[in-house]
Amino acid sequence: MTLPLVIGLVAATVVLSPILVRVIDKKAGYPLAALLFAAAAVLGSKFTSVAQGDALFWSRTWAADVMGTGTSIDFALRADGLGIFFALLALVIGGVVFLYSAAYLPERDGNTSFYTIMTAFTLSVLLLVLADDAVLLFIAWELVSIASFLLIARSGSSGEAGSYRTLILTFFGGLTLLAGLAVASIQAGTTRLQDILASDVWGDNRLTVVVAMLIAFSAFTKAAQFPFHFWLPEAMAAATPVSAFLHAAAVVKAGVYLLLRFSTIFHDVAAWNYLLVITGLFTALMSAIFAITKTDLKHLTAYSTVSHLGWIVAAIGVGSPIALAAAMTHTLAHALFKSSLFMLIGVVDHEAGTRDMRRLGPLYDKMPYTFVSTVVAACSMAAVPPLFGFVSKESILDAFHEAPHGMVLLLIAGCAAFLTFVYSAKIVFGAFIDGPKDMTGVHEAPAALWVPAALPGWMSAVLPFLLFWVDSPISAGVRAITGDETFEVHLGLWHGFTAPFLVSVIVLAGGIFFTVYHRKPVYERFRNKALLPADGTEVLSWTTRKLSRMGESFGALADGFNPSRHLFPLLASVTAMGLAALLLTDGVDGVALAPRADGLDVWWDLIPFAIIAASVLGMVFTRSRLASAVLLGTVGVGMTLQMFMLGAPDVALTQFLVEALTVVVILVVLRYQPRMFPETKRRRKVFAGVFALLAGVVAFFGVYNLTGRRDRSELAQWYLTEGGKLTGADNIVAVIIVEFRGFDTLGELSVLGMAAVVIAAVVSSMPRHMFEAGTRPRPFGQSQLNSIPLRKAAALVVPVLIVLSVLIFFRGHTAPGGGFVAALVLATAFALNYLSRGADADVVHPMTPIRLTGWGIIIAISSGFLGLIEGGFMYAIHGEIAGEHLTTSLIFDFGIYLAVLGMVTSAINALGGYLRPGAELSELDYARDEAENPLPAVPEPEQPENAVDAHPAPINPAHDPQPLTTKEQ
Numbered sequence: 001m002t003l004p005l006v007i008g009l010v011a012a013t014v015v016l017s018p019i020l021v022r023v024i025d026k027k028a029g030y031p032l033a034a035l036l037f038a039a040a041a042v043l044g045s046k047f048t049s050v051a052q053g054d055a056l057f058w059s060r061t062w063a064a065d066v067m068g069t070g071t072s073i074d075f076a077l078r079a080d081g082l083g084i085f086f087a088l089l090a091l092v093i094g095g096v097v098f099l100y101s102a103a104y105l106p107e108r109d110g111n112t113s114f115y116t117i118m119t120a121f122t123l124s125v126l127l128l129v130l131a132d133d134a135v136l137l138f139i140a141w142e143l144v145s146i147a148s149f150l151l152i153a154r155s156g157s158s159g160e161a162g163s164y165r166t167l168i169l170t171f172f173g174g175l176t177l178l179a180g181l182a183v184a185s186i187q188a189g190t191t192r193l194q195d196i197l198a199s200d201v202w203g204d205n206r207l208t209v210v211v212a213m214l215i216a217f218s219a220f221t222k223a224a225q226f227p228f229h230f231w232l233p234e235a236m237a238a239a240t241p242v243s244a245f246l247h248a249a250a251v252v253k254a255g256v257y258l259l260l261r262f263s264t265i266f267h268d269v270a271a272w273n274y275l276l277v278i279t280g281l282f283t284a285l286m287s288a289i290f291a292i293t294k295t296d297l298k299h300l301t302a303y304s305t306v307s308h309l310g311w312i313v314a315a316i317g318v319g320s321p322i323a324l325a326a327a328m329t330h331t332l333a334h335a336l337f338k339s340s341l342f343m344l345i346g347v348v349d350h351e352a353g354t355r356d357m358r359r360l361g362p363l364y365d366k367m368p369y370t371f372v373s374t375v376v377a378a379c380s381m382a383a384v385p386p387l388f389g390f391v392s393k394e395s396i397l398d399a400f401h402e403a404p405h406g407m408v409l410l411l412i413a414g415c416a417a418f419l420t421f422v423y424s425a426k427i428v429f430g431a432f433i434d435g436p437k438d439m440t441g442v443h444e445a446p447a448a449l450w451v452p453a454a455l456p457g458w459m460s461a462v463l464p465f466l467l468f469w470v471d472s473p474i475s476a477g478v479r480a481i482t483g484d485e486t487f488e489v490h491l492g493l494w495h496g497f498t499a500p501f502l503v504s505v506i507v508l509a510g511g512i513f514f515t516v517y518h519r520k521p522v523y524e525r526f527r528n529k530a531l532l533p534a535d536g537t538e539v540l541s542w543t544t545r546k547l548s549r550m551g552e553s554f555g556a557l558a559d560g561f562n563p564s565r566h567l568f569p570l571l572a573s574v575t576a577m578g579l580a581a582l583l584l585t586d587g588v589d590g591v592a593l594a595p596r597a598d599g600l601d602v603w604w605d606l607i608p609f610a611i612i613a614a615s616v617l618g619m620v621f622t623r624s625r626l627a628s629a630v631l632l633g634t635v636g637v638g639m640t641l642q643m644f645m646l647g648a649p650d651v652a653l654t655q656f657l658v659e660a661l662t663v664v665v666i667l668v669v670l671r672y673q674p675r676m677f678p679e680t681k682r683r684r685k686v687f688a689g690v691f692a693l694l695a696g697v698v699a700f701f702g703v704y705n706l707t708g709r710r711d712r713s714e715l716a717q718w719y720l721t722e723g724g725k726l727t728g729a730d731n732i733v734a735v736i737i738v739e740f741r742g743f744d745t746l747g748e749l750s751v752l753g754m755a756a757v758v759i760a761a762v763v764s765s766m767p768r769h770m771f772e773a774g775t776r777p778r779p780f781g782q783s784q785l786n787s788i789p790l791r792k793a794a795a796l797v798v799p800v801l802i803v804l805s806v807l808i809f810f811r812g813h814t815a816p817g818g819g820f821v822a823a824l825v826l827a828t829a830f831a832l833n834y835l836s837r838g839a840d841a842d843v844v845h846p847m848t849p850i851r852l853t854g855w856g857i858i859i860a861i862s863s864g865f866l867g868l869i870e871g872g873f874m875y876a877i878h879g880e881i882a883g884e885h886l887t888t889s890l891i892f893d894f895g896i897y898l899a900v901l902g903m904v905t906s907a908i909n910a911l912g913g914y915l916r917p918g919a920e921l922s923e924l925d926y927a928r929d930e931a932e933n934p935l936p937a938v939p940e941p942e943q944p945e946n947a948v949d950a951h952p953a954p955i956n957p958a959h960d961p962q963p964l965t966t967k968e969q
Contacts, residue, residue: 002046003058003077003130009039010091010123017115026111029102032119033095040091047084051476053485055080057132061872063743072872073191078132081476085328086129086257088473093249093339093456094122100343100452101241104350113154114239121147125250129257134181134191141177141254144222145170148251152238162234165540169231170251173221177258180214183207193261202265212272215262223255224306225313226283230536233302240346243298247305248339248456256309256331259316260324263481267319276317277403281412284310288419293526297345297355297431301338304381304423307416308334314409315396323399325478325489326392332470333392333460337380340457341427344374347445347453348431357426360435366442370450371432377457382424382511383417383504386493388460390504391467393417395491397500407499414503421511426523434520467491564688571695578698604645611638623677625670633663649816650733657824661904664831668911727813727887728878734818738889738896742864742874745896749860752899756853756906763910791836801829809897810890819893823900830901834908843908852902860895863888 013032020028046056056079063073079087098118105111124147128140145167153163185191187207188199202208219225224232232252236243246252259276266272284307291303308330315327347370349355352363364371380389397417400409444450463470475489495501514522534542557569615634622628636659643652680688712720719732719740729735737745805826812818834843866888867875876889 013119029098033098036095076132081480103448177218219255244342280314326395330392343453357430361437361439373454380460608642819897827904849906856899863891
């Protein structure tokens with residue numbers, strides 16, 4: 001239970017952070033850091049057994065038998081040598097950052113959001129590096145992206161643009177990761193990560209190369225490799241503790257972890273090797289040059305992070321066990337000196353009021369402890385012996401030297417190392433020595449601030465003398481990647497006179513010479529100099545603008561109120577594909593397209609066919625919108641009759657109720673429009689007729705050949721024979737919807753929720769001039785008088801519908817019914833209640849649809865978690881209470897019931913409610929409103945002589961007052 005305990009301790013920090021901030025404000029960092037250190041201690045206590053090959057493991061079924069494939073998705077955690085290395089890195093560095101935050105942050109309300117998101121950030125990173133299921137890995141990957149976005153965005157306007165660009169790039173990486181993991185899981189036949197990596201489908205084939213490229217691009221977005229490098233310096237808008245954690249142990253290390261984890265299967269794939277080595281070294285060189293031009297200490301350090309990540313990625317690309325060990329060593333070294341540098345820069349900013357070198361002056365004597373600590377961290381970054389950064393850089397140079405084209409790689413790495421020394425020196429001299437300003441009055445920071453900041457950097461000075469402590473975790477990590485249980489690494493300060501050592505000597509000598517004699521003119525010449533005509537931010541902005549314009553141009557194709565503009569591209573595409581299948585192939589999925597002589601089985605089938613055919617013909621020839629709506633309803637009636645005759649009462653009842661409610665909604669919409677359709681040109685009629693015939697032919701052959709002319713599938717037969725036994729149900733249709741395919745239904749439920757939101761949003765945004773004159777808010781003529789019979793009928797029918805709704809809901813498990821149909825029955829009662837009124841009015845309180853939809857989705861999702869007790873998410877648990885068979889799927893069905901009811905009432909309220917929601921107005925009020933806010937006259941289309949007037953003259957003027965004129969008022 002070690003892993004659940006570790007996750008639980010970190011999750012506790014997320015829960016406790018708002019409470020602690022409320023009690024002790026910014027000092028909440030101390031207890032939160034203690035919890036992270038406790039989690040690290042628990043995990044570290046198991047390291048000895050993990051190093052010996054006994055990985056920690058914990059798993060619970062999340063979703064059992066996904067899509068009937070027999071594959072389950074598990075909340076699986078696994079801590080092997082690699083996972084525990086990165087987990088301890090995140091926990092320890094995170095704890096130090098929280099100690100620093102307790103002294104660094106100002107006392108203000110924003111600390112609640114800071115600590116809450118930071119702890120969630122830590123939890124997301126921990127889940128990512130310990131995940132042993134592809135689904136959990138992907139979810140944690142996206143949570144890391146969201147957390148980093150929120151931490152950058154909370155810095156205010158200075159971080160808003162950067163946070164969005166960060167989100168775009170990291171979510172792009174999420175898409176490629178999703179594709180890569182999906183392909184890998186399908187090919188391996190499992191979502192378990194270790195099983196995927198151990199699968200025999202990988203090798204010298206295209207599949208391996210494709211997945212390798214997808215994984216690499218995903219990691220590049222997080223690890224800030226070219227061309228995705230520019231988001232990381234923009235993230236400097238976030239607070240200094242965020243920058244320290246993000247650069248040292250969080251987002252960027254997530255990308256490194258992903259590359260190392262998948263090196264198990266890609267380490268000898270040539271495309272992977274070349275891509276990582278070339279991209280990594282190019283990024284290291286490019287970012288080092290950019291770093292030298294910066295005067296903002298955080299921006300300079302950010303570019304140095306990109307450069308060092310390039311070193312690590314290139315080492316991973318080499319792929320040998322020695323190179324992988326070097327990559328892990330430099331990952332540790334980078335986490336130590338980089339977290340320290342960021343926090344020390346924050347100390348300078350905190351005390352001097354700026355981090356711009358142009359506004360700083362000599363601080364070495366004003367802040368001696370901060371100065372010495374910065375020198376140690378910067379020297380480690382510059383690989384000055386005997387610091388740990390020197391050890392890690394030497395290991396990478398050794399790996400490059402032993403790789404193919406080793407001398408070329410060594411030469412490029414030597415250039416990057418020299419530039420690293422140059423910008424490391426710029427941090428020290430620019431912040432503490434060369435600055436032009438008078439720093440009188442600046443003093444050393446409190447120990448509570450600079451000690452946590454200095455601690456990781458000073459570890460770089462201690463570890464070289466305790467390298468045997470580092471050998472074991474690095475070796476365990478490489479063994480977890482390669483599976484070679486005999487591998488051992490032995491880090492050291494001295495490996496003899498080798499080519500890498502010669503490169504290091506040249507770099508150190510050249511760096512010292514440059515710093516002493518040439519630093520000032522070079523730094524001045526390249527100060528904030530733009531080295532390229534455009535940076536990555538401008539390229540991304542240009543790309544998004546072009547994509548937006550492209551989207552607008554495609555959207556313009558359907559930009560109008562004419563439905564044909566929306567439907568034609570879709571129908572044309574389907575028709576074209578169908579015609580191609582008919583003309584160019586002999587069958588679809590093995591089903592021959594030749595005519596069949598099955599004949600008409602049941603002559604009664606001609607009745608629904610005749611109803612449908614007559615209704616469609618009527619719609620083709622009528623110009624009345626009202627008649628078209630009625631005829632559309634009769635098409636649904638014909639389909640309902642056909643379903644009843646085929647023995648599908650569940651589907652038929654649903655279809656009939658949907659048709660009834662749809663007609664009500666359509667009629668409410670139609671009253672905003674002219675009574676008659678405009679006259680259509682002859683050429684358009686001919687084109688539409690030909691297109692309709694082609695679409696009809698394709699639809700006919702598609703239905704004729706692809707449905708109802710085969711034996712039942714194995715899955716369908718299994719549902720019929722086994723579904724009832726497993727669930728104790730007789731209504732297999734409802735059981736499939738809410739139990740076997742609950743995930744599908746949950747997705748459809750979210751669509752209903754979105755539909756309710758969209759209806760309310762679109763209708764509320766419609767300007768008044770879009771309404772047909774006299775339709776809103778004024779009701780139809782004689783509406784109050786005409787509604788009396790319906791009002792009396794509703795008083796009798798509505799209670800019956802309510803009772804029916806409850807009965808249908810509870811009988812859905814064993815007979816036709818269920819939550820969806822029951823909600824439609826009750827929605828019909830609401831629709832009837834609305835129709836019985838003589839004027840516009842909300843059928844329920846304006847907030848009720850939102851509450852119904854929201855609670856419905858919440859209840860449906862929450863019921864899924866009950867399944868974790870026994871089988872997995874959405875797993876239905878069955879039992880008996882008072883002799884009645886009950887199941888947790890009934891709770892899920894109740895969520896569906898509420899959401900459907902919310903969607904329908906939202907449509908009626910939005911389209912049929914008064915403009916001021918909830919107002920109960922008389923007809924005189926409507927008339928006065930129309931007089932005060934006159935609607936523009938809309939010309940009526942020319943009517944034929946025999947046209948039926950949809951607005952007859954009122955029979956009783958007393959019940960149909962006309963709008964008052966200004967004079968009458």
